[in-house]
Amino acid sequence: MADTAASAWGRDTAPDGTGFIRAGSGAPVLLIHGVGMSASIWQPQIEMMKDSHDLIAIDMLGHGASPLPPENAELRDFADQAIRLLDHLGLDSVSVVGHSMGALIAQEIALRAPSRVSSVVCLNAVFRRPPAQAQAVRERAAALGRHRDRSAIAATIARWFGEPIPADLAGAAATARAALESVDAQGYARTYRLFARADAEHGDRLAGLSQPALFMTGSEDRNSTPAMSAAMARLAPNGQCLVLSGEKHMMTIASPEKVTQHINTFLENPTHAASAGIDPAFDVTEFRRALGSFLTGVTIVTTIGAEGEPRGFTANSFTSVSLEPPLVLVCIAKKALGHSAFSTSRGFAINILSESQKTESGIFASKAVDKFAAVAWQPGQTGNPLIDGSVAVFDCGMEQLVDAGDHSILIGRVRDFSHNGAQPLGYCRGAYVTPGLSQEALAAAPPETEVGAILENEGRVLFFETADGFHELPAGRGLGTPGDARSLKGRLAARAIDAQLGFLFAVWDDAADPSRTHVYYRGTVDGPYSDDRRVRLVDIEHIAGLKIADPAVRSMLDRYARERAEDQFGVYVGNEVEGEVRPLAKPAPAAALHSGHR
Incomplete structure (x- = not known):
């Protein structure tokens, strides 16, 4: 084991000359920076994670205090360096978090020594660059020499942060510029030449990345694009993709709180889908409003209950599924009064309402005791109630009942149907x-x-x-x-x-x-x-x-x-002096109509 004093917020050096920082306590996490940076670039993450994690930030070869990589370095040289450091520290298995070039090294470690890696976080990783972008990166790599070019540094900062640099990113840009100006020019050049050609290194190997892996990037990252992260997540058996809105390539220092929150969430439960529960501020009310932006038709779904009584509810959660065989579906909330009747039924009918049937829609969206007393209906071929005046009706046998969160999906095989040329009733944003x-x-x-x-x-x-x-x-x-x-x-x-x-x-x-x-x-x-x-x-x-x-x-x-x-529009009727704003119609019970609660 390394001297325990190294676990204080400070630097240390491994026997092979590798520089590193170790801080905190808890589950071990190896942090690998990108080209031109050093272990110190992880300072925001170390400060926010040290109370729950044993953090090891490494200076990759050619950076910080570490020795130069070989002249024609390969990813395995950087992966071997990291594994030697884990051996030195006596760590059998770690989570690995890598940024940009560091993400490629993280993947290489996980693929070469899978038993040493419990999970992987790849931040702003490159993958199979498009031809034009690949050519531009290769040209930049070829132009690098033994001395750093200040104009090249300025161009890099502009790519990462924008030109001019937004005021709120000035501090992060200054941190990145200081790192680029202090990095060893030869070490930078050798590493960047590898970075320029290693973007396809794992294309055929990601299928073997068995560990849970999070591929996270920014929506505005033009170098490590969302499409790249999505492609890697698709190839990795346990891959997840997460795109942070508005973020660019250096999001680890530009928005450290946001990025670190997502890293922590993943490390706490790496097998959990990145899209589920990762945003604690998910607004259910706004979600419902967004769903309400979809203009739909309005239906009344009917069946016969266990005692022979007709049952029905209003819903716009209806869609066609298949022509051969003829399948349709509708959703019903599990807390709906009629859920038991519909979920155990042998079939149901879907009645698509006309413009003249707003009253019927309101009745079946309510808690009225005898809804069918107010409408004219006839039994269909399977016995399900068919409502007179509907634009179309689909009489269905129950094909499949699917459990779906707080709803059940009723998939019906159409046994009989009819339709006419009447105008259908629409529903959008809480109104007919x-x-x-x-x-x-x-x-x-x-x-x-x-x-x-x-x-x-x-x-x-x-x-x-x-x-x-x-x-x-x-x-x-x-x-x-x-x-x-x-x-x-x-x-x-x-x-x-x-x-x-x-x-x-x-x-x-x-x-x-x-x-x-x-x-x-x-x-x-x-x-x-x-x-x-x-x-x-x-x-x-x-x-x-x-x-x-x-x-x-x-x-x-x-x-x-x-x-x-x-988000509530009406129609003005009158003249330019006086008149009134009339709603599109009296708003229907939104929850009931959207989800089929009744």
């Missing part, structure tokens, strides 16, 4: 949607109706700027066609703007001319690709400062900003 109604209304509108749109792109709204500095929303006479220059679609097409119209947002009449109607939709736009500089995307929070001539449009935009912030 009737798309057919708005389409029909617009088609029947007078030709002089002004049709416009609030088109959004990533928090920005599309405007046309006039010659006198005012801003207008895209609008025209009628919806029209791309060839009709006066229509909305024609005005957009003239500027090569690719827009998608969504829900109706406002309808009002001119107070001065009641025969003239304005209809505005919400929608999205991919971006103004026109050379016309008068086409602008304006951040929503900056709209209030724009010059807008029409006070009715100004009022509509103020409402849009408010309702977007609340």
